[in-house]
Amino acid sequence: MTAIPDFKEQKIEIASFIREVFSYITRFKGQLFVLKIEDGLMNHPLFPVLIRDISFLHKAGIKVLIVPGTRNSIDAQLKAWDISYSFNNGIRLTSEEALPLIEQASLGVAQRIMSHLTAGGCDGIQGNWVSARSLGIIDGVDYMRTGKIERIQRSIIERLLAENFIPIIPPIGWNKLGHAYNISSTELATELCKYLQVAKLFFIGNENGISMEGLKTSSLTKYLEVTDSGVISALDIDQAKEILDLNPQTLNFAQKDYLLNAIQACKVGANRVHLISGEIQGSVLQEVFSSRGDGTMVYSSQYSSIRPAVIDDIADILRIMQDYIQKGFLIPRTQEDILEKLKDYVVYVIDNAILGCGALHPFENDCAEIAAIAVAANYRKSGVGDAVVRHIISAAQIRGYKKIFLLTTQALDWFYQFGFEDGTIDDLPPSKRKHYNTRRNSRVLVYSLEK
Ligand SMILES: CC(C)(COP(=O)(O)OP(=O)(O)OC[C@H]1O[C@@H](n2cnc3c(N)ncnc32)[C@H](O)[C@@H]1OP(=O)(O)O)[C@@H](O)C(=O)NCCC(=O)NCCS
Secondary structure (H helix, E strand, O other): OOOOOOOHHHHHHHHHHHHHHHHHHHHOOOOOOEEOOHHHHOOOOOOHHHHHHHHHHOOOOOOOEEEEEHHHHHHHHHHOOOOOOOOOOOOOOOOOOHHHHHHHHHHHHHHHHHHHHHHHHOEEEEOOOOOEEOOOOOOOOEEEEEEEEEEEOOHHHHHHOOOOOEEEEEEEEOOOEEEEEEEHHHHHHHHHHHHHHHHEEEEEOOOOOOOOOOOOOOOOOOOOOOOOOOOEEEEEEHHHHHHHOOOOOOOOHHHHHHHHHHHHHHOOOOEEEEEEEEEOOOHHHHHHHHOOOEEEEEEEOOEEEEOOOHHHHHHHHHHHHHHHHHOOOOOOOOOHHHHHHHHHHHEEOOOOOOEEEEEEEEEEEOOOOEEEEEOOEEEEEEEEHHHHHHHHHHHHOOOOOOOEEEEEEEOOHHHOOOOOOOOOHHHHOOHHHHHOOOOOEEEEEEEEOEE
């Protein structure tokens, strides 16, 4: 006879995932994401899915602005008209005769994105809100009608965003006389971070972030976290600079350009820059709704930290503990229980999201109890629990406790690795011993701080 599968665990995990998504939606609601989308993705079967995912973000209340990459479409257009073209240091040299075709190709890409947005129930709007001037002649090379950005009309863009439009800004700029210039869309996306308050900037291309394979590293970048597919998960500005400096030959032009612009965007105010692939199903949603995306994130401020809990954290602490309470791994706690001992709690935070918690409760005889150690289901096995326990042990040391103890039913082996040893009920301070729950029959572990 076939056993009936038990879906209870699966349901708990789904509920915990949905809660996490809601917490991210609440955080990002009203904030602005700028997305640069490479046109090389437009013929990929997942392109409509990518734009639909972006529509979902917008419908969830996140403001979205799109800058289309246009390199492939421009190349195709120029080839179709048999117009030769060249690049210097990755920058296109734009001739007079090429310019109208470049404009056409750029507006065409924007138009296609707009059509997909309309299909997703969102209103895209494109316009020329960028002033530019000639890049001129550099080291003897005349860039002709290639321009550099002079100014972006912030107020119009802000008004459109407030009215729930998705502005699409093709990489064409105009000078005061109405002459058009071909500008870099990566630079445009970065420059927008100077003018607008951008929470996240995405570079969405065919490649998925920066692969660690073959890269030279030194002290700053030796121990970077990588994803299952070998991509660097996160880099602060200094680490990104080091990767660039040490690997001029290994990184390709697009990777160098993205990293340089990511550093620049962080410096002018974007909180996070994500380098992701549009060829991976759901990559944008993963990156937004979890801090474990598939691509590389460049960030400017402190990314993870352990800090004392505050009242606003209680709901998240309860949310993380809930599944473990239901499974009987943790004893039930109410909002009031946590509030009463709030000063004992710490939380592990990544990117402002709470992913783990723990507490150190003081007892008599210079003893303290480690309790309420829990890690959000999706972030287990990432070192969060380890970091919280080590933080609490050193806090106990600093506060002068002689012994710490804990009660556990399910995590014995895990705690042994920190140096905890088996104890008995007699090792508990008297006030704890009095309330020991014999039915629960937890094991007592102790850790001497006098060693
Ligand atoms: C126990 C817990 C805090 C570990 O957190 P975590 O962030 O996943 O742990 P880390 O990333 O630091 O360590 C992961 C390693 O510990 C192991 N581990 C996790 N839980 C374990 C357990 N209960 N027993 C033994 N080993 C365990 C994992 O298999 C993993 O091993 P690996 O690195 O060889 O793959 C987390 O699983 C949790 O929240 N559990 C439910 C609540 C609980 O039992 N709390 C303790 C009672 S106070």
